[in-house]
Amino acid sequence: MADSFPVRGPAAPVASTGDHWVDHEQLCQQIEELRRREDATILAHYYQDGEIQELADFTGDSLQLARAATRVDTSTIVFCGVHFMAETAKILNPEKRVLLPDLRAGCSLADSCPADKLAQFQQQLREQGRRFQTVTYINSSAAVKALSDWVVTSGNAEQIIRRVPEEYEILFVPDRHLGSYLEEVTGRRMILWPGSCMVHEVFSVQDLLRLKRRYPQALTIAHPECPANIREHSDYVGGTQGMLRFVGQLQEPHDLLVATEANMLWQLQRKYPQHRYHPVPGITCACNKCPHMALNTLEKLRDCLLRGEPEIHWQESFDRAGEVLRRSLLE
Ligand code: SF4
Numbered sequence: 128m129a130d131s132f133p134v135r136g137p138a139a140p141v142a143s144t145g146d147h148w149v150d151h152e153q154l155c156q157q158i159e160e161l162r163r164r165e166d167a168t169i170l171a172h173y174y175q176d177g178e179i180q181e182l183a184d185f186t187g188d189s190l191q192l193a194r195a196a197t198r199v200d201t202s203t204i205v206f207c208g209v210h211f212m213a214e215t216a217k218i219l220n221p222e223k224r225v226l227l228p229d230l231r232a233g234c235s236l237a238d239s240c241p242a243d244k245l246a247q248f249q250q251q252l253r254e255q256g257r258r259f260q261t262v263t264y265i266n267s268s269a270a271v272k273a274l275s276d277w278v279v280t281s282g283n284a285e286q287i288i289r290r291v292p293e294e295y296e297i298l299f300v301p302d303r304h305l306g307s308y309l310e311e312v313t314g315r316r317m318i319l320w321p322g323s324c325m326v327h328e329v330f331s332v333q334d335l336l337r338l339k340r341r342y343p344q345a346l347t348i349a350h351p352e353c354p355a356n357i358r359e360h361s362d363y364v365g366g367t368q369g370m371l372r373f374v375g376q377l378q379e380p381h382d383l384l385v386a387t388e389a390n391m392l393w394q395l396q397r398k399y400p401q402h403r404y405h406p407v408p409g410i411t412c413a414c415n416k417c418p419h420m421a422l423n424t425l426e427k428l429r430d431c432l433l434r435g436e437p438e439i440h441w442q443e444s445f446d447r448a449g450e451v452l453r454r455s456l457l458e
Contacts, residue, residue, distance in 0.1 A: 151425075154425050154426065155182055155425070157429050158182060158425065158428055158432065159182075161432035162432065164432075165203050165432050166201045166203055167201055167202075167226075167432060168184045168185070168200075168201045168203070168204055168205070169182065169183045169184050169205045169207060169428070170183060170184065170185050170186075170187075170192050170195060170196060170199075170204060170205070170206050170207065170216070171207040171208065172186070172187070172188070172189070172192060172207065172208035172209075172212060172420065173186060173187065173188055173367050173388075173390065173391050173394050174208075174388040174390045174391065174417050174420045175207045175208065175390060175420055175423060176390060176421070176423075176424075177390065177393035177397075178425055179207050179423065179424075179428065180393065180394065182425075186394065188280065188281070188367040189212060189265045189266070189280045189282075190265070190280035190281075190283060190366075190368070190456060191282075191368065192212060192216070193212075193216070193219060193265070193456055194456065196216035196219050196220055197220065197457065199220070199223070201223075202223060202224060203223065203224045203225075203226065204216050204223055204224070204225045204226070205225075205226045205227075205228070205428065205431060205432060206225060206226070206227050206439075207228060207423050207428060208227075208232070208420065208423075209232045209233060209237075209417075209420060210227060210233050210234065210237075210439075211237045211265070211266060211267060211269075213225055213226075213227040213439045214268070214269050214439055214445075215265065215452065216439075217439040217440075217441065217445070218448050218449045218452055219449065219457075221441060221445070224435070224438060225438065225439040226431045226432070226435070226436065226437065226438055226439075227423075227431070227437050227438075227439060228422075228423040228427035228428045228430070228431045228437075229422040229423050229437070231422055232419045232420065232422040232423055233419050234266055235323075235325040235326075235419070236266040236267075236301055236302055236322055236323065236324040236325075236352075237266050237267050237268055237271075237301070239301050239320075239321075239322030240267055240271055240300050240320055240322050241271075242268060242270035242271050242273075242444075245271055245274055245300060245320070248298075248320075249261065249274065249298070252298065252318075257296055258294065258295050258296065259295055259296040259297065259298050260276040260277065260295045260296075260297060260298070261274060261275045261276050261277070261297075262275070262276065262277045262279055262284075262287060262288060262299050262300075262317075263275035263278050263279070263300050263301070263451075264278075264280070264281075264299075264301060264302050264305060265279065265280045265456075266324070268444075269442060269444045269448040270442075270448075271300065271301070272444075272447075272448035272451055272452060273445075273446075273447035273448040273451070275300075275451050276291075276451070277291070277451065277454075277455045278448075278451050278452050278455040279455060280366065280456070281305060281350065281351055281352070281365070281366030281367070281369070282368050282369065283456070284305065284309055284351075285309060285312055287455060288313045288315055288317075289313060289315075291315075296316075296318060297315060297317040297318065298317070298318045298320070299317045299318065299320065300322065301320045301322030302320075302324065302352055303319045303321050303322060303323060304323055304324075304328070304352050304353060304354050304355070305351045306319040306320070307319065308351040308355075308358060308364065309351075323352070324352045325418075326352075326388050326416075327350055327352035327353045327354075327386075327387065327388075328352075328353075328354060329409040329415070330349075330353055330354070330357045330386050330407050330408075330409055330415070331407075331409060332356045332357060332360065334407060334408045335357060335360055335384065335386065336360070338384050338405055339360070339384065342382040342384065344381070344382060345381065345384050345405070346362045346381055346382070346383050346384070347360060347361040347363075347383075347384040347386065347407075348361060348362065348363045348364075348365075348370050348373060348384070348385055348386070348387075349361040349363070349386035350364075350365075350366065350367070350386065350387040350388075351364050351366065352387075353386050353387075357386050361386065367387065367394075370385075370387070370391070370395070371394070371395070371398060374398075374399050374402065375399060377399075377402065380402055380403070381403070382402070382403045382405065383395075383402050383404050383405065384405050384407055385404055385405065385406055385407060386407040387415075388415060388416065388420070389406050389415045390416065390417075390420070392404045392406055
């Protein structure tokens with residue numbers, strides 16, 4: 128099947144189909160052909176490489192992509208993001224085929240809250256006679272969502288927290304930084320699960336302060352998954368969509384120091400090129416790219432369309448997770 132694609136000589140080799148090398152343009156052309164042949168829609172998260180976002184039918188944050196997945200009219204969805212996102216797309220579209228270019232694209236935050244540990248902790252709270260509702264960040268497995276009362280994204284978390292009746296305590300899982308940010312903005316105390324995102328956790332406050340000295344007029348924007356010491360030095364804290372809105376309403380060109388996954392700068396630059404963007408570096412990695420998202424490449428995108436796998440298959444927990452997701456995100 129691979130040989131049916133046009134192949135050229137060894138110039139600018141970027142990927143192979145069988146024994147042949149193809150360049151970037153040919154690779155994009157192959158994806159185009161396969162997208163049509165397989166009746167597929169490509170969704171890409173803002174944390175994917177720019178070249179993947181470039182050819183996606185729809186780009187967005189977790190909330191936008193979950194909603195977009197319900198409006199897709201093709202029989203196949205290729206989800207360029209991480210596993211829990213593709214799983215969410217499948218839960219909301221049981222009849223569609225959902226492909227993920229690399230099945231190993233996981234998430235450190237989702238991994239920090241295994242379903243059996245959460246069930247155990249919830250049982251302990253019940254035995255103590257505590258009345259609580261579980262509010263779960265969308266960065267979690269379907270099995271964890273199935274144990275929850277609500278699923279939130281950074282875009283709608285505040286709104287949902289305010290809907291939980293006062294007589295209930297809130298158990299917030301799995302991101303402790305987003306949880307503590309929500310405690311600050313809603314004034315609601317919560318029981319926080321001790322999870323975190325490996326990308327947002329490691330922003331260096333020293334480097335942020337150094338950048339602020341270098342660009343004294345700059346505005347700092349940070350994702351609420353960042354620790355409090357980064358958030359407290361920021362002019363705006365919000366999810367990816369909120370960041371785009373904040374930057375979009377700035378009248379004059381600005382220097383912006385950005386504390387979130389590095390690929391988000393591509394989307395900011397594309398939408399609002401009048402500003403200058405400076406990534407806030409991390410302690411362990413200068414670029415702060417999510418290594419899980421980075422597992423998806425153009426080559427793997429083409430190959431999953433070509434082979435029809437890896438595919439997300441229906442699991443038992445998806446029924447209950449679907450009820451919670453629809454109530455939280457779509458109604
Ligand atoms: S950036 Fe963090 S929360 Fe997002 S997928 Fe990567 S590890 Fe998970």
